[in-house]
Amino acid sequence: MVLPIANPTKSYWIEAAESPLRDFRSNEELPEETDVAIIGGGYAGASTAYWIHKYTEKVSRQPQVTLLEARDICGAATGRNGGQLRPHAYSRYPAWSERFGSLGAMELIMHEMAHLSAFRDLAEEEGITEEVCLKFGETFDAAMTDEAWTRLKGALQAMQRDHGDDNDIVKVCRVIEDPRHAEEFSQMKGALAAVVHPAGQIWPYKFVHALLRIVLQKGNLSLQAHTPVTSVSERDADGWITVTTERGTIRAREVVHTTNRWASHLLPEFSKLIMADRGTIAAIKAPPGFIKHTGAQHWDKSVNNYHLQIPPPYNTIIIGGARQLLVHRPEDCVLNDKEDEQIAGVPEFFRSWPASDLTAWPESSSTELSKEVDQGGCWTGVQSETADAFPFVGPVPNRNGHYIAAGFAGHGMPRVLLSAAHITPLVLESLGVEYDQPPLAAPFPPLPQPFRATAERIERLQNTDTAAIAESYKQSCEESANKPFCNTARSISKI
Ligand SMILES: Cc1cc2nc3c(=O)[nH]c(=O)nc-3n(C[C@H](O)[C@H](O)[C@H](O)COP(=O)(O)OP(=O)(O)OC[C@H]3O[C@@H](n4cnc5c(N)ncnc54)[C@H](O)[C@@H]3O)c2cc1C
Structure with a gap:
């Protein structure tokens, strides 16, 4: 039995919006x-x-x-949350087609992609596009390792193989292997290649x-x-x-x-x-228009960051993930409801992200959170997880x-x-x-x-072993925690 706890950490989105409906x-x-x-x-x-x-x-x-x-x-x-309106255009294709067949996987992807036009049409009809900071463009999945690139490229190739190059979704996904032709992900230091596809961002x-x-x-x-x-x-x-x-x-x-x-x-x-499953996000001050595209960095299947920048006058970068650090402490996330607590080391990890991970972060720009840590600069949030990974x-x-x-x-x-x-x-x-x-x-x-x-799904899932789910999550974190990209000074400072 669980109700939302009182006094959750403060989030930038809520504090900066100053809504009369609060x-x-x-x-x-x-x-x-x-x-x-x-x-x-x-x-x-x-x-x-x-x-x-x-x-x-x-x-x-x-x-x-x-x-x-x-x-x-x-x-x-x-x-x-992270403000990403970012459909799984291709990256879940192998897992979904294995479970539901190639048509079932495509049905899931098309439902997600349909949200882009649904948001655009609704916001236009109601005249709220600017108010809710709704923007569309291309997003990228940047591979930071060969392991990540094999997975990302493989996912797109599997979808291409099953549905052909003329498929409406396949057509809008692009592979970029030469960073010189990659405005989309060239801001990510050390990115090897990327898959790019349409997405949006919003102030949820x-x-x-x-x-x-x-x-x-x-x-x-x-x-x-x-x-x-x-x-x-x-x-x-x-x-x-x-x-x-x-x-x-x-x-x-x-x-x-x-x-x-x-x-x-x-x-x-x-x-x-x-x-319960807890995540964490930060809001970082940035020069106007600094981040050109929403995107994510991937090191392996569990380790990533994702980010976007809110348009003027806010200019804040919203960054989530911090998985290089969190894989060392899985119990801070899995089955964790502590929305009233920060996760040790996370504010510092995010604060060091622009200088560490962005190619052109101006040296003159100090890296500051957009608000004090506990006033909306960094926060935690329970994002939930389900027994079979669907709502x-x-x-x-x-x-x-x-x-x-x-x-x-x-x-x-x-x-x-x-x-x-x-x-x-x-x-x-x-x-x-x-x-x-x-x-x-x-x-x-x-x-x-x-x-x-x-009824059949709910009945079947009554056999779910939540302890086993937590254990398997811990094991996958442990695997990642041993890899070099999770053992940088930034990721192990608070272990
Ligand atoms: C840290 C984090 C980052 C995320 N990043 C992204 C992202 O970038 N992109 C993305 O697509 N998704 C993201 N998500 C997930 C996304 O935010 C959620 O899937 C989505 O907001 C769910 O909306 P909801 O209305 O179901 O849940 P909620 O927004 O949680 O709303 C449920 C509401 O029910 C209320 N409630 C619960 N029980 C009761 C009760 N008994 N009585 C009265 N009220 C009750 C709660 O207080 C809550 O306000 C993220 C989530 C988190 C936490």
Whole structure:
């Protein structure tokens, strides 16, 4: 049983955004009843509220939606992440095609890639592109070792082999082996080669707050910050589900669980299915426009960094990973919920990153965090992990009126928006209200099969051995920890 802890470390995204919705409550008292209760006010909860509004904005009565958030609005993973809107365009192809076949793997990739146009269209329609710092371009996976290059290039070649050079996804992935022709990754000191493909970047916290502001203004939403839900009932004979919170109870016709790592607090069948996994990020001051492309550096399958730069007037570099250091202390990440603690050595590791890893970092530029370490300069965040590496989306089996979209792990940005659009008509149908599919959602591909929260999947995963998952993670960290790139002064300073 676990609820989000109070007093998490402060993240740059939250502190610098200064949103008026941070602690927002639509009313002093909770409404007594609501058509739909959404539990969790991150990206999945806000997207669900947004799609319910869009699907019903043209009908005579919009359903009443109440969103209940334990922390401040968007105070968990979405407000503490890396800001990368970066689909797995090719890199997971070998693993996914082995599990789901070549077409199944492509279905997963296309669903992720469809998020790029979905974000662009939504942000344009709502006029929020600049506000949420949404940008598109090419991103790179830079190989820092031969081992990494064999893996990255091999993944793209496997996809090319199965789908041919004319495939729409294969066509937009490029291999660059000569750094002289590589504006994309030439800023990475020591990079050998790279695969490049389309991606985006965003200020996720601002995006969530913009969606909720729109629904508050135009839809039928009651937004409730600092309202942890402690239990939910089954549907009673009159069709109501009782949602109990620390501020009283509310009766709902339908309940959507967008509670990420904390889903099992209310739905115990997810205890072994969605687990904690902690990551860490820093915000670094940089000259305007210094970083040209979002990207990642890869040393082996577990060791990487990823970064982007936010546009002016912020100019901050957001950097995540620090895996060269973290592989020495796997218990700081796996099954770890300590979002209220920094990880020893990480702020210093990130602070030394520009001078150590960027080719043209100006010597005159001192490397400073954009805020003091504990005021948003460096932070930790629970990103969740799932038993079979895919999120759970859809009606919760054997629980009439409950839906889930949770467990998006450290890779939610190119997965959540369309997943929330998938469950929305299911919720509205069960509610029995009229709706129209909005043109924005009309071109979306179907939800990939591995995301579906089927009874068979949930039942099968009850046998998950979480201790064995942690052990295997520790072993893979140990393998990396012995390699030279994890034994530099920067990576072992705090062991
Ligand atoms: C350090 C880090 C880096 C990441 N980097 C990236 C990245 O660069 N790109 C990417 O694609 N993804 C990244 N991710 C993952 C991404 O942030 C998540 O997949 C995504 O934000 C999940 O959204 P969500 O709404 O499901 O979860 P959350 O944002 O965690 O929202 C769930 C909400 O539910 C609330 N809640 C839980 N239980 C209850 C309850 N009982 N009552 C009321 N409220 C409750 C929580 O407080 C929380 O606000 C990263 C995550 C972390 C932590």
